[in-house]
Amino acid sequence: MTLEEITNMLIKLDVNNIANAVQGELDTGTNPQEILVALTQGLDEVGRLYETKGMFLVELVLAGETMKEAVAILAPHLKSEEKGSKETIVVATVKGDNHDIGKNILITMLMSTGFEIIDLGTDCPEEKIVQAVKEKSAKVVALSALLTTTIPEISKVDKALQKAGIREKVKIIVGGAPLTMELAKANGADDFGADAVEGVRRIRVLMEA
Ligand code: B12
Structure with a gap:
């Protein structure tokens, strides 16, 4: 699995397999931020397709669901290196x-x-x-x-x-x-x-x- 394939899974609205793919990528040690960028690039393409009528609203909704599946796996790994206060x-x-x-x-x-x-x-x-x-x-x-x-x-x-x-x-x-x-x-x-x-x-x- 490559990051490009992760991007493509989002564009193909592969809601059932994206979580496993993201987990697999994490397991091989890929930087979680890079995975997020790959996923976001997929969503950007979905947005472009929607804008140019290459996709419809139902597909936009499914893209959102696919991203949510991916982010659920990715989120715990998205740690910031910055140190905050209790503000x-x-x-x-x-x-x-x-x-x-x-x-x-x-x-x-x-x-x-x-x-x-x-x-x-x-x-x-x-x-x-x-x-x-x-x-x-x-x-x-x-x-x-x-x-x-x-x-x-x-x-x-x-x-x-x-x-x-x-x-x-x-x-x-x-x-x-x-x-x-x-x-x-x-x-x-x-x-x-x-x-x-x-x-x-x-x-x-x-x-x-
Ligand atoms: C998924 C999606 C949806 C999903 C949303 C699911 C959800 N729960 O969020 C659904 C299907 C519901 C949806 C609905 C609609 N959508 Co929509 N959607 C998108 C899409 C494809 C991706 C958005 C996304 O989640 N990106 C991934 C995240 C990670 O990126 P992000 O939100 O930009 O956030 C990052 C940064 O921007 C930043 N950030 C975000 N917020 C903040 C806040 C702060 C303080 C900071 C510092 C940083 C920060 O950090 C984030 C992580 O790095 C975009 C296209 C796009 N490229 O943005 C269209 C898009 C935003 N949608 C669009 C449209 C038109 C709609 C609808 C009006 C469609 C319709 N006819 O009903 C409705 C609007 C409903 C409404 N009232 O809100 C248009 C907007 C056009 C415009 N310029 O106004 C876009 C651009 C698609 C397009 N190209 O036409 N959509």
Whole structure:
């Protein structure tokens, strides 16, 4: 089994065999981050096929299920080398967006560094985020946004935190395939992470700021 074959299993939506394949790859000593990259490349291709009508929604759903099977095996091995503190981070996927695979990978890695995580799930309204930040005195809000249409939800969170008078007490970091540092800043976020590894690194820096 090669990493290329893992990528292809995702594109072929091989939901029944992907877990075994990932376990086999781990057993041969492959770096878990490299396996994650191979899986993500498969999902990227599925996304492209969906966009160009080479795949339909039912296949997109199955691709998500296949990725979840793989991540269930991979997650315990995705340890971050960074050392965190016991500080609290509120994590959510923005309102109107139900994608949670990337968010959950970020959470796994943040937990492995020792951060306390409040996971507000997907389709999360800004009020819930403000409430959690207040209750838990969170230092960082980490938002995932995968849909172009829901990117403006980031600025709603920024404004809601301002309105509650706690914006200066908390940093906002965002991530997700359609985002860039420019888009993040334009929507009121303080920072952006292109992947979970970079996310953990930048969150540590934000904590120290
Ligand atoms: C799987 C998938 C689904 C699954 C989601 C399953 C689930 N439980 O998450 C299902 C089938 C449900 C789905 C639904 C839809 N989807 Co979809 N989906 C995808 C797909 C193929 C992969 C997403 C994924 O999980 N990637 C793997 C993870 C690991 O990557 P990631 O999420 O980007 O996360 C990494 C980084 O971005 C980063 N990260 C993520 N979040 C954060 C947060 C922070 C703070 C930080 C620092 C980092 C970080 O770290 C992660 C790990 O490294 C993408 C295509 C793509 N290439 O992204 C389309 C895609 C995102 N979907 C798309 C669309 C259109 C839809 C639907 C609207 C389809 C429909 N007609 O119903 C619905 C929307 C439903 C909704 N309201 O949310 C489009 C969005 C287009 C756009 N630009 O707006 C995409 C891009 C496909 C495409 N090319 O057309 N989808």
